[in-house]
Each structure stands twice: as C-alpha cells, then as structure tokens.
Amino acid sequence: EAGVAQSPRYKIIEKRQSVAFWCNPISGHATLYWYQQILxxxxxxxxxxxxxxxxxDSQLPKDRFSAERLKGVDSTLKIQPAKLEDSAVYLCASSFRxxxxxxxxxxxxxVV
Amino acid sequence: DQQVKQNSPSLSVQEGRISILNCDYTNSMFDYFLWYKKYPAEGPTFLISISSIKDKNEDGRFTVFLNKSAKHLSLHIVPSQPGDSAVYFCAASERLNQAGTALIFGKGTTLSVSS
Structure with a gap:
C-alpha cells in the first residue's frame, strides 16, 4: 500500500514570497489533514x-494560508505572503476512519 | 493552553532496560489516545493506541497504560533497543463535530537508547 506522498521535501523562500505544498493521501482515505510542526x-x-x-480550519491563519482538496483526493496548501515564523515542517496525513x-x-x- | 503535555523533553536508557514515556492531558472528553514515533527527516509513524474504555493495550515490546482518573498515560518499551531511539509523540483524539475527529499532539519526548 502506497503511503502519503508530499512534495516538495524542502523549500527555501524569502519572506513575502508565496509557496505551495502538494499532498496525495492513501487511496481510499476520506479524511486529509495538514499539520504544521515548528521545531x-x-x-x-x-x-x-x-x-x-x-x-x-479554526487554526488556519486565513489571511495568508489557504488549502483546497478538489475532487476529494489530492490537496494543496498555500502560503501567501510567507513570514519568518512560517518556517516549519508541513505534514500531510490521511485516515480511513x-x-x-x-x-x-x-x-x-x-523562510529567510 | 496545552491539552496534551509531555513534560520530559528527553529520556536516556540502556539497551535491554525499560523505557517509560509519560503523557498528561487536561480534556476529559478525549476518548482515544495514540503514540507516534518519529525519526529525523521522516513523518510520524503510528505505534500503538488505546481507547478510553481500556486501561492497558499491549503490542509486542510496547505497552500503553491509561489512568483516566489521573488523566495520565504512559508508554512502556521492554526491552529497549537502539533502534527505538526517536522522538515519541503522545496524541489524543478530540471529536470536532459529527464529521470527524482531530489529533492533538504533545511536544514529544526524545528517547535515546545506548548499547
């Protein structure tokens, strides 16, 4: 069974730039999560x-973060514009139940 | 306000001995608890879970104990192996609404097992 796929693995951007992350969950998993893990x-x-x-989406900073999951499969998370404090690992997860x-x-x- | 607390940032044990990782929670509505293990540059991987209707769950070398009255759970690893060296996260399941639940994580405990 293929796992949750994310790309890119690493990204370095300057503050105020935009960035997007992609996630493909495990096939058949209806629930998809985006987590932020600060060091x-x-x-x-x-x-x-x-x-x-x-x-x-109560903890999503909606003034700069957006996410979508079209067709209920893949998902993208976008940050625009990025701030220094957005430096973190962004984890995607999925679950069947x-x-x-x-x-x-x-x-x-x-973010530099 | 942290709902899931892992008060020990790190733990060092010798190979073959028992490792005990602790976790406290504040929300009595949590009904399902999980432990995840994380190696550097990898995502967390599920290790073991326990429902609030139980007080113990065992899977090989790993046992999780739940004390609901104390709002405390612990993960026991016996015997500990060098490959167990990783960050261990405690997580609690919170029902958001009828549509689903979300996992609330602690800050993690870094376990180092020396040979």
Whole structure:
C-alpha cells in the first residue's frame, strides 16, 4: 500500500514570497489533514478535510494560508505572503476512519 | 493552553532496560489516545493506541497504560533497543463535530537508547 506522498521535501523562500505544498493521501482515505510542526513542538492541526469538504480550519491563519482538496483526493496548501515564523515542517496525513492517521514525510519550509 | 503535555523533553536508557514515556492531558472528553514515533527527516509513524474504555493495550515490546482518573498515560518499551531511539509523540483524539475527529499532539519526548 502506497503511503502519503508530499512534495516538495524542502523549500527555501524569502519572506513575502508565496509557496505551495502538494499532498496525495492513501487511496481510499476520506479524511486529509495538514499539520504544521515548528521545531521543538508537536504537530499542530491547520486544516482537516472530509472528502472535499472542510471539517475544521479554526487554526488556519486565513489571511495568508489557504488549502483546497478538489475532487476529494489530492490537496494543496498555500502560503501567501510567507513570514519568518512560517518556517516549519508541513505534514500531510490521511485516515480511513476516526483515530489513526498516516503521515507523509513532510515538507521542510525555511523562510529567510 | 496545552491539552496534551509531555513534560520530559528527553529520556536516556540502556539497551535491554525499560523505557517509560509519560503523557498528561487536561480534556476529559478525549476518548482515544495514540503514540507516534518519529525519526529525523521522516513523518510520524503510528505505534500503538488505546481507547478510553481500556486501561492497558499491549503490542509486542510496547505497552500503553491509561489512568483516566489521573488523566495520565504512559508508554512502556521492554526491552529497549537502539533502534527505538526517536522522538515519541503522545496524541489524543478530540471529536470536532459529527464529521470527524482531530489529533492533538504533545511536544514529544526524545528517547535515546545506548548499547
């Protein structure tokens, strides 16, 4: 069974630039999550999709972050414009049902 | 306000001994708890879970204990192996609405097992 795929693995951008991350969940998983993990912290949920609908985006900084999951499969997370404090690892995860989530390798973003 | 707390940032044990990783939570509505393991440059991988209706779950060398009255859970690894060296995250499942649940993570504990 293929795992959660994310790209790119690493990205370095200057502040105020924009960036996009892509995620392909495990086939058949209806729920998709985007987490932000700042160094030394645990993953923090940014947004959760159930198929192509948003379940929770209460911690997504909507003035600069956006996410979509067209057709209920792949998802993209965008930051525009980026700030220094957005430097983190962005993790995508998917799950078949409530509980256990499977994570991708993550995208390490550095904003300089 | 942290709902899931891992108060020990690091733990060092010798190979063959027991590793005990602790986790405390504040929200009594959490009904499902998970432990994830993370190696550098990789995403977290699921290790073991426990439902709030149980007080123990065992899988090979890994056992999770839940004390609901104390809002405390622990992960025991016996015997510890050098390959167990990683960051361990405790997570709790919170029901968002009828559509699904979300995982709330602690900050993690870095386990180092020396040979």
């Amino acid at each position: 030394g912290q645990g993953p923090k949920l940014l947004i959760q999709f159930q198929n192509n609908g948003v379940v929770d 409530d509980g256990e989530a499977f994570f991708g390798q993550g995208t390490r973003l550095t």
